[in-house]
Amino acid sequence: MTVPTLSVATRIAQNRDDGRGSLIGYLPVGFPDLGTSIDAAVALAENGVDALELGLPYSDPVMDGLAIQKATEAAIAGGFRVRDVFTAVEAVRARVDIPVLVMTYWNPVLQYGVDAFADALVNAGGAGLITPDITPDSADEWIAASDRTGLDRVFLAAPSSTDARLKTTVEASRGFVYAVSTMGITGARQDVDAAARSLVARLRGVGAENVCVGIGISTGEQVAEVLGYADGAIVGSALVSALADGGVAGVAAKAAELASGTTATRK
Amino acid sequence: MTPPTEQTESLRDRPGPFFDAYGGRFMPESLIAAIDELAAAYEAAKADPSFAAELAELHRTYTGRPSIITEVPRFAQHAGGARIILKREDLNHTGSHKINNVLGQALLTRRLGKNRVIAETGAGQHGVATATAAALFGLECTIFMGEVDTQRQALNVARMRLLGAEVVSVTTGSRTLKDAINEAYREWVTSVETTNYIFGTAAGPHPFPAMVRDFQKIIGEEARQQVLELTGKLPDAVMACVGGGSNAIGIFHAFLDDADVKLYGIEAAGDGVDTEKHAATIERGRPGVLHGSRSYVLQNDDGQTIESHSISAGLDYPGVGPEHAALNDRGRATYLPATDTEAMDALRLLSMTEGIIPAIESAHALAGALRLGRELGPDATILVNLSGRGDKDVATAGAWFDLFDEGAKQS
Numbered sequence: 087m088t089v090p091t092l093s094v095a096t097r098i099a100q101n102r103d104d105g106r107g108s109l110i111g112y113l114p115v116g117f118p119d120l121g122t123s124i125d126a127a128v129a130l131a132e133n134g135v136d137a138l139e140l141g142l143p144y145s146d147p148v149m150d151g152l153a154i155q156k157a158t159e160a161a162i163a164g165g166f167r168v169r170d171v172f173t174a175v176e177a178v179r180a181r182v183d184i185p186v187l188v189m190t191y192w193n194p195v196l197q198y199g200v201d202a203f204a205d206a207l208v209n210a211g212g213a214g215l216i217t218p219d220i221t222p223d224s225a226d227e228w229i230a231a232s233d234r235t236g237l238d239r240v241f242l243a244a245p246s247s248t249d250a251r252l253k254t255t256v257e258a259s260r261g262f263v264y265a266v267s268t269m270g271i272t273g274a275r276q277d278v279d280a281a282a283r284s285l286v287a288r289l290r291g292v293g294a295e296n297v298c299v300g301i302g303i304s305t306g307e308q309v310a311e312v313l314g315y316a317d318g319a320i321v322g323s324a325l326v327s328a329l330a331d332g333g334v335a336g337v338a339a340k341a342a343e344l345a346s347g348t349t350a351t352r353k
Numbered sequence: 354m355t356p357p358t359e360q361t362e363s364l365r366d367r368p369g370p371f372f373d374a375y376g377g378r379f380m381p382e383s384l385i386a387a388i389d390e391l392a393a394a395y396e397a398a399k400a401d402p403s404f405a406a407e408l409a410e411l412h413r414t415y416t417g418r419p420s421i422i423t424e425v426p427r428f429a430q431h432a433g434g435a436r437i438i439l440k441r442e443d444l445n446h447t448g449s450h451k452i453n454n455v456l457g458q459a460l461l462t463r464r465l466g467k468n469r470v471i472a473e474t475g476a477g478q479h480g481v482a483t484a485t486a487a488a489l490f491g492l493e494c495t496i497f498m499g500e501v502d503t504q505r506q507a508l509n510v511a512r513m514r515l516l517g518a519e520v521v522s523v524t525t526g527s528r529t530l531k532d533a534i535n536e537a538y539r540e541w542v543t544s545v546e547t548t549n550y551i552f553g554t555a556a557g558p559h560p561f562p563a564m565v566r567d568f569q570k571i572i573g574e575e576a577r578q579q580v581l582e583l584t585g586k587l588p589d590a591v592m593a594c595v596g597g598g599s600n601a602i603g604i605f606h607a608f609l610d611d612a613d614v615k616l617y618g619i620e621a622a623g624d625g626v627d628t629e630k631h632a633a634t635i636e637r638g639r640p641g642v643l644h645g646s647r648s649y650v651l652q653n654d655d656g657q658t659i660e661s662h663s664i665s666a667g668l669d670y671p672g673v674g675p676e677h678a679a680l681n682d683r684g685r686a687t688y689l690p691a692t693d694t695e696a697m698d699a700l701r702l703l704s705m706t707e708g709i710i711p712a713i714e715s716a717h718a719l720a721g722a723l724r725l726g727r728e729l730g731p732d733a734t735i736l737v738n739l740s741g742r743g744d745k746d747v748a749t750a751g752a753w754f755d756l757f758d759e760g761a762k763q764s
Contacts, residue, residue, distance in 0.1 A: 146535050146643065148535050148539060149381050149383075159525070159526070195656075198655075220379050221378075224378060244385075244386070246387070247385070251382070269542060270542055
């Protein structure tokens with residue numbers, strides 16, 4: 087292990103003590119190429135992002151909108167390999183002190199070997215996984231591997247989830263629970279759905295400590311609004327678009343703009 | 354949800370979610386509520402005799418069931434003289450077996466109180482069937498179809514639009530069936546309150562593999578009885594093409610416990626299984642998770658899905674239903690490849706010897722029957738599921754066999 091793993095929960099708690107919410111930024115590994123994706127992730131950390139979510143490009147990303155689909159398709163076409171994720175995590179952790187989660191669809195982990203993937207992520211200094219296309223009731227192998235290694239496991243909760251399922255999700259998650267703000271896929275939206283606020287309240291009602299809201303957030307104002315009731319705001323598509331349009335400088339500027347929303351005081 | 358270890362009992366009537374080590378429900382949480390709701394509605398429908406009665410009446414008065422069987426002796430002369438009997442799903446309304454499943458799921462949509470359906474389609478047969486059921490039931494309908502498939506199955510695109518459906522051409526990924534499914538999932542996440550997803554094959558997350566099988570098993574139930582009446586005995590082999598595998602599981606199921614009846618699934622071998630252009634998922638894939646269930650998947654070392662290739666859009670899919678994976682591993686069914694060329698030759702042979710133009714998908718099963726018949730000899734009886742008719746494929750066949758007049762060439 088190169089750098090001791092920093093847990094996301096610790097970072098969120100530190101920020102909470104400082105009276106501010108957390109900003110979590112997503113970028114896919116290998117877009118537009120491996121080196122630039124690492125530089126871009128570092129730029130996020132240097133411009134106010136509190137935790138990173140590095141995406142593992144996958145051929146069948148059913149929860150992603152066009153901006154992320156296009157970027158991950160380009161990464162795969164450019165020769166992305168799963169092992170590049172560990173290279174990226176290690177490189178980022180060597181340069182900035184920030185917790186790094188990996189966001190991945192399930193089949194690449196399964197094919198790498200769940201235990202082997204967990205071990206490689208620990209060795210690279212990664213904090214854990216966000217798994218958008220499996221739920222705790224289909225994740226026995228991952229729950230065992232993350233218990234063994236101490237990796238965080240972030241499951242998603244949706245406005246449509248029953249209270250019983252929210253409770254299961256909260257109990258199975260470690261680090262934070264990813265509250266899907268709306269019934270939809272990733273992509274910038276004009277308004278962050280009112281459903282997000284009610285979902286966060288329901289998650290707290292079943293015992294969630296850290297709840298971060300994602301999907302549809304693309305401006306500093308929206309970050310501030312979400313951090314009025316949630317512990318973290320997750321931004322993906324807006325950063326990917328900024329990187330696609332403006333390179334590392336563009337994504338750095340976008341991160342700084344989003345981070346301006348984290349200074350709002352939590353209620 | 355952990356797969357059971359018990360593998361001895363028959364898979365007949367296995368309710369899912371697992372078929373031995375395969376199946377399950379690997380899905381985004383956003384869709385779980387809808388899937389649970391659908392599964393519950395299906396369980397309730399299964400327990401309600403009025404549901405079965407309503408579906409049976411629709412099949413009698415609308416689908417045209419029971420479909421007949423046809424013995425094809427002139428075709429069989431090319432198959433070592435074995436008796437070959439076709440189950441004529443091509444004669445169903447809309448031209449394929451897909452209507453069997455769609456009417457069942459459309460009835461469920463009504464029970465769910467939803468007013469819109471979405472579906473994926475490859476060759477367009479499932480899309481046409483869904484658009485048809487939507488017209489019949491007065492439901493809004495959106496069909497997702499890969500851009501590659503909208504081009505090679507342009508006639509079915511027009512049919513769906515004529516039936517009042519919206520057809521969305523999917524331009525991401527490989528632009529074929531797998532990407533149409535991805536896009537349908539994305540749409541379903543967004544519109545799940547009003548919309549039911551009518552899944553077309555016996556794959557995907559639970560309850561689809563078991564439910565689609567249940568709606569398709571009427572094929573085998575009818576055919577088993579019909580063959581017994583015609584020949585006085587069960588067939589030696591039952592053969593069907595396998596893409597996702599719904600027509601195959603539909604005809605196999607009634608025979609699962611007949612140990613002497615061999616079951617053959619024919620996968621699309623495209624240019625050949627040793628080339629990069631094929632769709633032989635069981636032959637050349639390995640277990641993984643795709644589109645919500647664990648089964649065989651065509652994938653690279655990293656678990657990225659490999660683009661499949663077949664001249665038949667309906668078999669051009671890099672996954673396969675989980676029950677087929679289990680039947681393969683148990684050795685209860687055998688999965689063999691047939692190339693584009695073999696399938697097209699079989700298509701032309703059936704057309705010229707029997708006056709029946711099969712779908713290119715079904716022609717893969719015919720190609721398998723030609724091979725197996727030569728192997729088994731004249732005493733054998735082979736039941737082939739003729740899952741669809743070839744009207745939609747005339748442009749493809751015309752180009753393949755160079756049948757168009759100069760200046761009148763079509764795509």
